[in-house]
Amino acid sequence: DTGVSQNPRHKITKRGQNVTFRCDPISEHNRLYWYRQTLGQGPEFLTYFQNEAQLEKSRLLSDRFSAERPKGSFSTLEIQRTEQGDSAMYLCASSPGTTQYTDTQYFGPGTRLTVL
Amino acid sequence: AQKITQTQPGMFVQEKEAVTLDCTYDTSDPSYGLFWYKQPSSGEMIFLIYQGSYDQQNATEGRYSLNFQKARKSANLVISASQLGDSAMYFCAMREGLENFGNEKLTFGTGTRLTIIP
Numbered sequence: 001d002t003g004v005s006q007n008p009r010h011k012i013t014k015r016g017q018n019v020t021f022r023c024d025p026i027s028e029h030n031r032l033y034w035y036r037q038t039l040g041q042g043p044e045f046l047t048y049f050q051n052e053a054q055l056e057k058s059r060l061l062s063d064r065f066s067a068e069r070p071k072g073s074f075s076t077l078e079i080q081r082t083e084q085g086d087s088a089m090y091l092c093a094s095s096p097g098t099t100q101y102t103d104t105q106y107f108g109p110g111t112r113l114t115v116l
Numbered sequence: 117a118q119k120i121t122q123t124q125p126g127m128f129v130q131e132k133e134a135v136t137l138d139c140t141y142d143t144s145d146p147s148y149g150l151f152w153y154k155q156p157s158s159g160e161m162i163f164l165i166y167q168g169s170y171d172q173q174n175a176t177e178g179r180y181s182l183n184f185q186k187a188r189k190s191a192n193l194v195i196s197a198s199q200l201g202d203s204a205m206y207f208c209a210m211r212e213g214l215e216n217f218g219n220e221k222l223t224f225g226t227g228t229r230l231t232i233i234p
Contacts, residue, residue: 031220042120042207042224043161056221089159095220102149102168105222107161 002026004108006092012114013082020078021111025094032075033093033105034067036060043091049075050097082115089113118142120208120225128231129198136183137193137228139208147214150191151222152182155205164206167191168214195230203232 005024013019025032030051035043046065047057051072061067064082069075079086089112093105121140129135141150152164167175167182175182183192195202205227213219 033220033222035222040226042209042226043222045221045223048220056219058221091161093161102166103220104151104163104166106163107153109158109160112159 004092004094004106006090006108006111008111009109010112010114012116014116015084016081018078018080019082019113020076021090021092021113022074022076023092023094023108024074025092026106028096029094029106030072030097031095031103031105032069033095034075034077035091035093037089037091037110038087046077079113082113084115087113087115118225119223120210122208122225122228124228125226126229126231128233130233131200132197134194134196135198135202135230137195137206137208137230138190139192139225140188140190141208141210142189143210143212145212148210148212149214150182150184151209151211152180152191152193153207153209153224154202155207155227157204161207165193198232200232200234203230205229 007022033048034046037043049069064080067077089110091110093107095103095105148169150167154162165177165180167184179196181194207224207227209222209224
């Protein structure tokens with residue numbers, strides 16, 4: 001299977017702990033995106049990378065959140081000092097980034113975070 | 117104002133019937149794209165169909181078609197001959213400013229839960 005993969009699929013942590021999620025995009029996709037989805041809502045944009053450059057960050061991405069894509073391949077999303085409000089599904093997506101108008105984002109299975 | 121509005125929280129449809137899922141959008145940008153995604157209970161968002169604001173014809177992909185009415189700012193998804201496997205959440209999403217590289221985020225609606233009845 002050559003789709004977007006995310007690890008872990010589930011994470012349970014205690015409030016105040018740090019967590020890190022990993023996303024591996026589709027091979028040769030230049031763009032990588034992070035979204036957050038809470039219960040009953042659609043995904044909300046967090047940030048995106050063009051190769052290794054982080055080009056856009058949402059206001060939702062507080063100082064406790066940091067994302068990296070060091071070699072333009074996989075990406076990590078770290079949440080420091082987790083809060084119960086961080087409980088959500090964290091979705092990663094990638095797109096080819098080679099077309100301007102019809103660039104379609106393909107999503108991974110998500111990481112479900114539960115903060116106790 | 118909401119960028120994407122999906123007014124049907126849930127729908128029940130008999131197997132083999134056609135179903136229309138509603139989506140209205142709000143943008144002042146002349147260049148935008150509209151997407152539909154399916155999210156089964158497993159959680160993965162599956163891309164279904166895309167419509168660009170400048171496309172002259174309505175998009176079609178197999179059993180999926182998009183009823184695009186630009187003046188009404190609506191982009192309804194039509195699923196023909198529904199199957200049990202179509203039961204899932206369906207999200208409409210928009211990307212604005214297609215002419216500007218760097219404006220890449222998708223804005224999603226709240227979704228419609230579709231249940232196909234055997």
